[in-house]
Amino acid sequence: MRDVNDLEGLLRAIDGRGYGGYKRLSGEFALPGWRIGVDHVQADPYAPPSLVRVMVDAETAGLPDDLVDDRAGRIATADFLTRRLIETLHDHREISAGRVGQEVLERTHVAILPDRVEARLEVQLPAAGRRVKGRQAFRILSQELPDAAGRALLHRSLDAGALRSHVRLFRDQAWLRSRLPELGLVAFVGDGSVLPRRSGDSDLPLSDLPGSGAVPFTAPESLRVEVSLPGGRRLAGMGVPEGVTVIVGGGYHGKSTLLRALERGVYPHVGGDGREWVVTRRDAVAVRAEDGRSVTGTDISAFISQLPSGTRTERFSTTNASGSTSQAAGLAEAVDAGASALLIDEDTSATNFMIRDERMRRLIPADREPITPFVDRVRPLRRERGVSTVLVAGGSGAFFDVADHVIAMERYRPRDVTARARGIAGIESPAETATSVFGPAAERIPVDGCLPPVGRRRPVRARGLGVIQVDHETIDLSALSQLVDPAQTSAVARALDRISELLDGHLGIDDAVARIDAMIEAEGLDRLSGFRGHPGFLARPRIFEIRAALDRYRGLRLRR
Template identity: 55%
Template sequence: MSSHQSNLASTLHGLDGRSYGNLKQIRGRYVFGPVTVFIDRIQADPFASPSKVRVRVDRTDAQFPPELTTDRADRIAASDYLLRAGNAVLERLKQRTIILGRPGQEILERTNILIDDKGFEARLLVNLPARGRRVLGHQAADILTRDLPEFAERLFLFEQWSDADAHTPTARRLADHVQLHRDQLELRRHLGETGLIGFVGNGAILPRSSGDSDLPMDSRTAITFTSPPELEHTVELSSGRRLTGMGIPRGVTVIVGGGYHGKSTILRALERGVYPHIAGDGREWVISDPTATSIRAEDGRAVTGDDISAFINNLPSGTDTRSFSTTNASGSTSQAANLVEAIEAGARTLLIDEDTSATNFMIRDERMRALIPAEREPITPFVDRVRPLLTRQGVSTVLVAGGSSAFFEVADHVIALDAYFPRVATEQAHELVGITAEELSRAESPHTAEENVEPTTSINATGIDTAGVDAAETHAPDFSAPPRIPTAKALRPASKTKSARAKGSDRIQFGKSFIDLIAVAQLVDTQQASGVAEALEYLAEIFDGRTALTAALAEIDAMLDDQGIDGLTGHRDHPGHLTRPRTQEIAAALNRYRELSLSR
């Protein structure tokens, strides 16, 4: 037993039965052969948040293959594998007081496991044992001087890995995990280069095991995905892997079908397709535009200074919707705000489900248009804006529709699902509404002419002015908006005395306020919500009354690319368990903060 190990063990044995506060004296650094244990923070009492402890092994002792742990993307994948393997090691040790954190189905950058040039580190939370408020020193000594070093050796000493032992990590599984991540990133780059916003691989299992689970449906009962021939796309990856599946081109894509036939399931898969996935998830080869953002109605949310005038204008109250604020948005107003905020945060693809949308925001049928004149209706429905969003802003849309054909006339592609099997129905849908491909390519919106120019004698069955397209183009909306600039104290309320923290995956406590994220569908877990909370603290340092919101988001994203997720916390020794959020989710939380204030 080393002197460090002996000293820590004897100290803990000596603390047995004493008041819990005495544990603070064990903070420090301890060496156990190749393993170094850092006790960074001791919980204040047995009922407080767990103690923060790290275990580290130098790279020379770990002897990991450098080709799997040198590139940054490879380190993210290897860390993810070690996180999953580490939980298996803890289970084998029957150790429940040590918490490494459990990931979901995604491969993401997390703080739980760090791989750097010097070595390998696990950031752990440890519930040190007590009876009442008295230290159980003997048990604590076992945890910190026996179990922790053994855990680190089994996880980080590559020579201890055994392909013959199903309970330990293996070199083959690590290599496969890293290669899968490489291939998914390469496929994502390929999509961007070939004009695709999404890819769904043949053989994918899209349904989940239940409505409240992210695990795949049993492969013995699930219907696997098969691309319709017209949209089939094949790519050869540099690894030699050959993938075939459905490629979704840029543009407006409408997914239709009967209830329970898989429309929303495929949209949910595309939502999560912004992240890489582990083998066996079923969605390994569902890859989306990394900026794709889910948009829905969200009654009651706060809105601060959004320009929603492209969708809502000429309110009877006279309110200026070029800089619109409310503490209690309606369904249509909230969906308009969600959409313009997503574009502000860099979304190039919108994912929308009719079931979670405000009907009056999405469509207005011909009878309603006849009954309520356009000049008396402040809402311009999304069906009239979806093509200008594409042609003027380069923003594509994937829309699930089950109850209305209104989007057929503006859709580049219509995909019909029948018992989870997709077929291309674009030509049939266009015939039903009486539009040709040529008319679609020339017109930005079926009702733009009706609303903005004098009617002509060349209105087709869909309402598209085929003779006055140039005039319609001239009057189409401009979606660019002046930058929103938060005040210097936008994220510094006087009542705030503690750092922001996640309360589950759908709520953040910020000072005395709570930010509701339940409608932010692409947040994957509590750790990612915690990452968003830390990002808000980081943004508070950027906002100075002159920096635009978009510039601040770009700054934090660049920092994360350069420094990694640890940069959010200023590279604290033990940052806690965080997962890197996208810019879109950081912006979503900021925009839902009810006390947000703008300079302009």
């Protein structure tokens, strides 16, 4: 292996020459106490940055065994090291360790391996015009990278107590999430949680601002749940039960804020976020209307049927879905993918998909209306498929008749108003029907070649948080509110590349996505990358977001 002297000699030799000389850096170099691996060298100064790994052996890193002896511990520890690395590199314009948000996600940014710990970085190799600046490059690679890694990866350089607290919090959150089904809960919101954010474009807690007036969450007694966590803490808060839960309240009193917190609660959060004890089942899926999205072969017949055009809806396809058909498709796809709960906000829903009032039912009889509103299907969905619903309703009481629980938000404080809502609706309990509505999910099998494997097209690319590019096709993921990090979108793009290698005209969509998820679970996120070494900045998505991207791909074609 080349050493630091070889690195210096190489960079001196190409100093002042054409930028392509940097290609000679590819490979590994041994530095005192460290190794660096240059896995990809950018083509020119204006191309995406070079990919570099900085590695230290596990013994030197000195991470305590009890923090990294299980998957949860490694994820949390790697997240802590990543945040420390980003903080350390704050003033280094040429070096990036990626970005992180308030969620603690499984990432590729820092890898904790049996024999070593490595930081994955992007490095903008310096240039004067299009010529190599060798001395500056040597300083970056031989001094700045090891110095930053030393302050972020070595246990002796870290706040050991903060690291241990970070891992304990993550493990406790994961444990509570795993317990929700046996507790009969969709979600849990801890007392003292602060749900409002600073602003619509910030995910930081409102309580960080002086004089914010942020109201700590307090559970109503009728919904209070207490749990003892493995980390030793006793926790109390509001349990959101399985079944149909309707959240009501006046405008700006916190209805949608609570629902947004539940949406994000499928992921763990950092301490101090305010939502660290908002814990939602990982398979809860937010559903909304998406005018204009593509739908391919989705069974929406439980909600929409007998279209005037004669189009059958058991395998419904369109390149330009309406609000109602898009929401019906999104809901059906989420349920078929295994969602145990749906999170729906009236404000982002198609009104005609959600409800039909009595006057409209009298004017337009059911036999002349193709849409059966969700209010008529929410209980069969629970009874037949075991799927719960948490719904924000601010403008209609139609769901009172079908709700198991009604929670009113008043100045960000919840009250259980189930009895009063039932009194208004004139019922003692939600009505049930014996008629079966939802048949078994039909297998959807893509035709061979509808998503060509890499080699017959360019690799799928992510463009920010909400867009994926497949050759000339754009997949719009902006409506997926539980896609929270651009690194997740990058991972979804890589997952589509791997799925394209599996599709043979016989494998169904669900099986293909399940295989990719199992591969990640067994081999790690790095496996999504098409090459060895630095995999790029990836964060683990759920199966629902991977499948959602495939479902919205306009090139998708299914076997009949």
